[in-house]
Amino acid sequence: MNDGVIRRTLTWLLGSRDKPFEYTHHAVLLIGSIVYFYCAAANYLFNLASMPNILLQLGLCPIILGLWYLSRWRDYFKSMAIVFMLLVTLISLPFNWIGNGGYDESTYFMNLGVLIYISVAFRDLGFYRRLGQALAIFMPVPLILIENSYPDLIFKHPTTELLQLDLTISFIVTGFFLMLMMENHSKRYKLERDKANALSIQLQTLSEQDPLTGLNNRRVLETYLDQWDAQGKTFSLALIDLDHFKSINDQWGHNYGDVVLCEFANALRRIANLYAGHAIRLGGEEFVLLLPTDLTKSQEYLQQLANNFASVKLENGLTTFSAGIAQKQDKEEYQALLKRADDLMYEAKRAGRNCIKL
Structure with a gap:
């Protein structure tokens, strides 16, 4: 038997x-x-x-x-x-x-x-x-x-x-x-x-995951940074902000705004998976893309993200993003790296949006 x-x-x-x-x-x-x-x-x-x-x-x-x-x-x-x-x-x-x-x-x-x-x-x-x-x-x-x-x-x-x-x-x-x-x-x-x-x-998992997009949230960002820093990796942090997102919510409603956030999160996740990175939602319309590479390659991958997201068929037309990329320096603190990327992202906003600053 x-x-x-x-x-x-x-x-x-x-x-x-x-x-x-x-x-x-x-x-x-x-x-x-x-x-x-x-x-x-x-x-x-x-x-x-x-x-x-x-x-x-x-x-x-x-x-x-x-x-x-x-x-x-x-x-x-x-x-x-x-x-x-x-x-x-x-x-x-x-x-x-x-x-x-x-x-x-x-x-x-x-x-x-x-x-x-x-x-x-x-x-x-x-x-x-x-x-x-x-x-x-x-x-x-x-x-x-x-x-x-x-x-x-x-x-x-x-x-x-x-x-x-x-x-x-x-x-x-x-x-x-x-x-x-x-x-x-x-x-x-x-x-x-x-x-x-x-x-x-x-x-x-629930404590580390954004409930809307399914991406990791900011609670795990420092963990990833510490891991890569301890491994001696060269890596860059891109801070990304969707352009005119408040106007999208005001004009088309928060439900449509959530659709835009989820579509962008999907595109961001695909790039992160493709290049062994990490996709994170900081909150609102702000996202982080960690990439195990230098500024030049990171800019190339971020431009690929922009092209991919532009091809997404959103009901109310194209949505763009502005981004700042900072490469991790020796002995640089987590907050200092994030601040440099944030300053570069706001520089991209002042430059007219829909662009990437290094």
């Missing part, structure tokens, strides 16, 4: 792995029904328990399968988990104590396994988790009192060898459930950690 068939079968039986507690609970129900049947058969064949206890174990098999069906296929996960917890702590464990050796026998192992199961699988069920933990921990107290008062009620193994066999079987079953719960806990932890990491990345 290939892996795909196994995965589909497990999904059909247990549900989605994205819900690790439900997935594991359904596994516990199915495995539990098998274990009860196995224990009933072993107890009968080797005389390890009383006949009422054996019959109870057999009767629990179809009941637990019914709980699995209602939980897996009728979406009663929470209520069926609670019923299963009460069934085990209030019926199965007490009957096993009385019908399978009392405090000399394996019921303590079963109590421990049930306690671990409830602690892990009922993590999100609040009150019912505490109730189940209390029942699993304190149930032996009244049972010991009953055993001391009425010792003849307790089934005792006829030989030491049978007692050892029963203890070994119970230890193996409890150990198996412990491993299953720890694996489930690890999956849940990993799932929560992955979700937290994804949320952290999403929040960081």
Whole structure:
């Protein structure tokens, strides 16, 4: 049987792995029904328990399968988990104590396994988790009192060898459930950690991204500058301002203004990607293009940007931009570089706009 068939079968039986507690609970129900049947058969064949206890174990098999069906296929996960917890702590464990050796026998192992199961699988069920933990921990107290008062009620193994066999079987079953719960806990932890990491990345992206254009915002500009400066790169910063943008908003409305900003951002992004640069929106109609090259090449690439943007079919005609380009100097501060580019951009504005100054 290939892996795909196994995965589909497990999904059909247990549900989605994205819900690790439900997935594991359904596994516990199915495995539990098998274990009860196995224990009933072993107890009968080797005389390890009383006949009422054996019959109870057999009767629990179809009941637990019914709980699995209602939980897996009728979406009663929470209520069926609670019923299963009460069934085990209030019926199965007490009957096993009385019908399978009392405090000399394996019921303590079963109590421990049930306690671990409830602690892990009922993590999100609040009150019912505490109730189940209390029942699993304190149930032996009244049972010991009953055993001391009425010792003849307790089934005792006829030989030491049978007692050892029963203890070994119970230890193996409890150990198996412990491993299953720890694996489930690890999956849940990993799932929560992955979700937290994804949320952290999403929040960081939102904090560094302009919501209108999708470009990086000014929060990451200094990061890029520090990275390139530390790498000893030659690079230039172009400060770009769309011409007469206030008039565009006033005449055609802010919705149209947003269209112009987005179209320009797309053109800017394509140039940045083409030449291994970074496109950033400072705010309003101001943008930055970082390019890993000198002034001459940067001017050439910016002129290519102007030509590309001029070819964009805007509803209300051509929109131009003015730009100033400054090349990073040794030991120059971030603010000084931005100020030089800003001064050059305003020089381009005074020169009549629609031009690039170096």
